Amino acid sequence: MLILLPPxxxxxxxxxxxxxxxxxxxxxxxxxxRAKVLDALGTVSAHEDALALLGVGASLKDxxxxxxxxxxxxxxxxxxxxxxVLYDALGYQSLTQTQRRKADExxxxxxxxxxxxxxxDSVPAYRLSMGTPxxxxxxxxxxxxxxxxxxxxEAVSGHLLVDCRSTTYAAAWAPPAEQTVTVNVFTExxxxxxxxxxxxxxxxxxLARHLLARRGKVPATPSDVLKAAREKWDAELVPxxxxxxxxxxxxxxx
Numbered sequence: 001m002l003i004l005l006p007p008x009x010x011x012x013x014x015x016x017x018x019x020x021x022x023x024x025x026x027x028x029x030x031x032x033x034r035a036k037v038l039d040a041l042g043t044v045s046a047h048e049d050a051l052a053l054l055g056v057g058a059s060l061k062d063x064x065x066x067x068x069x070x071x072x073x074x075x076x077x078x079x080x081x082x083x084x085v086l087y088d089a090l091g092y093q094s095l096t097q098t099q100r101r102k103a104d105e106x107x108x109x110x111x112x113x114x115x116x117x118x119x120x121d122s123v124p125a126y127r128l129s130m131g132t133p134x135x136x137x138x139x140x141x142x143x144x145x146x147x148x149x150x151x152x153x154e155a156v157s158g159h160l161l162v163d164c165r166s167t168t169y170a171a172a173w174a175p176p177a178e179q180t181v182t183v184n185v186f187t188e189x190x191x192x193x194x195x196x197x198x199x200x201x202x203x204x205x206x207l208a209r210h211l212l213a214r215r216g217k218v219p220a221t222p223s224d225v226l227k228a229a230r231e232k233w234d235a236e237l238v239p240x241x242x243x244x245x246x247x248x249x250x251x252x253x254x
Contacts, residue, residue, distance in 0.1 A: 001159060001160045001161075001162060001211065001219050001220065002108055002155075002156060002159045002160070002162070003106055003107045003108070003161075003162045003164060003208050003211060003212075004107075004110060004161060004162065004165050005086065005090075005107055005109050005110070005204075005208065006086070006109070006130075006165045006166050007082055007110075007111045008082040008084030008086060008087050009084060009129065010083050011081050011082060011083060011125035011126065011127075012080065012081060012082075012083045012125065013066065013073070013074070013081075013124070013125035014073070014074035014075060014076035014080070014081065014124065015074065016074055017074035017075060017076055018074065018075060018122075019071060019072050019073060019074065019075055019124070020071075020073075020075040020122060020123055021075070022035075024121070025114070025117060025121050025123075026116070026117055026118045026121050027115065027116055027117070027151045027152070027155070029151050030114070030147060030148075030151050033143070033144070034114055034115060036136070036137060037112070037113055037128075037134065037137055037140070038070055038071070040134040040135055040136055040137045041070070041113065041126070041128055041134060042067060042070065044067075044134060044135065045065065045067035045068045045127075046068045050064050051064060054127065054128070054129075055131075055132055060127060063125070064127055066124075066127070067127055067128070070124050070126055073124035073125070075122040075123050076122055076123075077120050077121065078109060078117055078119050078120070078121050078122070078123055079092040079093075079103070079119040081123055081124070081125050082109070084201070085198065085201040085205065086164075086201040086202065086204055086205035086208075088202075088205065089202045089204075089205025089206045089209065090103075090205040090206075090208050091205075092119065095209070095213060096213075099212050099213050102212050103212050104118055104119050104120040106212065107208070107212075108152070108155075110130075110144075110172055112128045112129055112132070112140045112144075112169075112172075113126050115144050115151065116148055116152060116173075128140075129168070130144075130168045130169050130171070130172055131168050140172065141169075141171040141172040144172040144173065145171075145172055145174075148173035149173060152173065152175070156175055156176070156179075159179065160179055160180075160181070160219060160220055160222070160224075161175045161176075161179055161181065162183065162207075162219075162225055162248075163175065163181065163182045163183060163245065164183045164204040164205075164207065166201075170182075175245075177240055177241065177243050177244055177245045178240065178241075178242060178245075180240070180245035180246065181222045181225050181237075181240075181247070182246070182247050182248070183204055183247075183248050183250065184200075184247055184248065184249045184250070185200035185203045185204065185249075185250045185252065186249060186250070186251050187199070187251070187253065187254040188254050189253070189254020190254070193251070196252070203233075203250055203252065206232070207229060207232075210228065210229075210231070211225075211228060214231065222237055222239075222240075223237065225237075225248055226248060229248055229250060233250045233251070233252070234250070234251045234252075235248060235249060235250045235251065236248075236249045236251070237249075
């Protein structure tokens with residue numbers, strides 16, 4: 001089983017440490033593309049209209065300024081850099097050592113800057129969304145899609161994929177549909193079902209933690225994922241096809 005996560009928009013910068021060690025990153029064949037995105041991000045972030053170009057507010061001025069020196073910024077494991085609702089719910093630091101090793105092996109983070117990394121990969125904090133176009137790169141989802149298709153083909157072969165990404169990050173790479181379960185979160189009250197956003201992030205983080213921490217066999221089929229989800233939530237599985245992934249719908253009380 002592999003769990004696909006988006007990065008968090010907010011990140012916690014490393015206070016000290018060495019800069020990113022490119023050869024040590026997972027999927028080193030992506031490094032040339034990572035460098036291209038990083039250079040384009042640095043150029044945009046140094047522009048006088050950087051905040052507008054990156055689609056962020058004045059409160060993130062320091063984050064954008066940090067983008068101009070990412071080659072030299074201290075790096076730390078991604079599980080420490082990524083913060084926010086989903087990663088708080090995942091709670092990496094409170095997992096046991098065995099569960100952390102499992103998380104390091106099983107979780108793939110699809111990133112606007114790095115393409116795809118694992119939780120143990122050391123990276124600096126940065127500010128860039130997959131929905132932001134960059135000069136000489138263009139739309140990041142379009143840029144990354146062929147690169148990730150090639151780089152991840154062997155890594156995902158034979159694995160069940162539990163896709164907890166948001167739609168923005170899902171656009172950057174479409175894993176093999178027949179072995180993928182996408183995770184949707186709804187609320188339901190009075191027979192009316194609604195899509196949720198904030199609670200979806202939290203619930204996807206909780207599901208990732210549950211799959212990593214629960215006892216028993218690792219889920220190997222979509223039905224196994226449904227069974228595991230039903231240990232905590234009201235859930236249903238919508239079967240997929242050769243072109244459409246299976247869908248796990250978690251229904252929260254309205």
